[in-house]
Amino acid sequence: MLRDKREYPMEAIFNSIAHTFGEIFRKRYAEVDNSKTTFIPVAKTILRENMIEGDKLYVNNINGSTNEFIVLGYGRSAKVNLSRRSCSCRKYDLVKLPCAYAMAALCWKHGD
Template sequence: MNQLYVQVSPNCYDWLMQKPRQQWSRSAFRTTSQSDMFVNNHCEVFNSSLGKLRDLPIITLFRELHKAIMKRIQIRRDKMANANVIICPSAQKKLTKSMHYAGNCVVTWSGGSAYSVTCTDGGHELVVDLVKRTCSCRKWDLIGLPCYHARACIALKNEPWENYIHDCYKKDTYLQLCGNTLEPIVGPEFWEETPEPKPMPPAVKIPIGRPKKKRNKKNDFPADTTNLKRTNTKVARNR
């Protein structure tokens, strides 16, 4: 398999081999975080929430950000408290999707905690342990939600699937996290005077023209080789 990767893109293969596998391969991820994501979506969501606050002074920015987080916690806490669910809706969607594929699994059991699962769509054979909450595909180990191989075993045992999900996805855990409210603070007119120097804005050289507020995303996506640039491009003509 490694030889195939070298043939497809030698430079990409050499670049990846210089980095720890924990940074780019799910097969080397730790199972303590209950997550298999390696993208910066959470940072992008927080970054987008600062769109209207970027141009404010540093103290005003933190004050407005404090209010925005207070409001966000309250909205999410009330929404989850009024929801008639056992686990979070996002986790429920993943479980519903896994149940659809569980019908393609043939489960063999001899009475212990381990099950042999054969996938009819590919012929793969895996081992699922309901007591250890592990599967050979490592999906259950990584995210804490039963994969469709485990869902097939749970259906055979005829037990509630809620007993096999991690506590971090349950409604009670979510409400406990949102139960720690963010206390409000008074305005600057009520702040105590201190002998410390006041923070000064950084020395930034403002370029000519209208400031750009949108992030440059050209490096986030691979270049399209089918499109030609308008400048410094030569097209060969048939003679």
């Protein structure tokens, strides 16, 4: 990106960088603004994969609570709390997108 501009003064290089990033952000904003969902394509892909994995898991309601579940599958179990948006696998806590265990619990609670 900067190879052609190495010969220019620093001010011109910084202006070029700012202009290039501005163009990139404008293109991305236009792409996101025209989409029908609130998720970026990467997040949609992650959610879709987690939903497919979550379909293969077994969900057990812990104590009749509507927000706490034990989800079993893949040789592991995970405790999901939907009201806290947390899972014992920690992916839901760290990435802030429902992991496969949380997706299974959400599907059990709300249906498809």
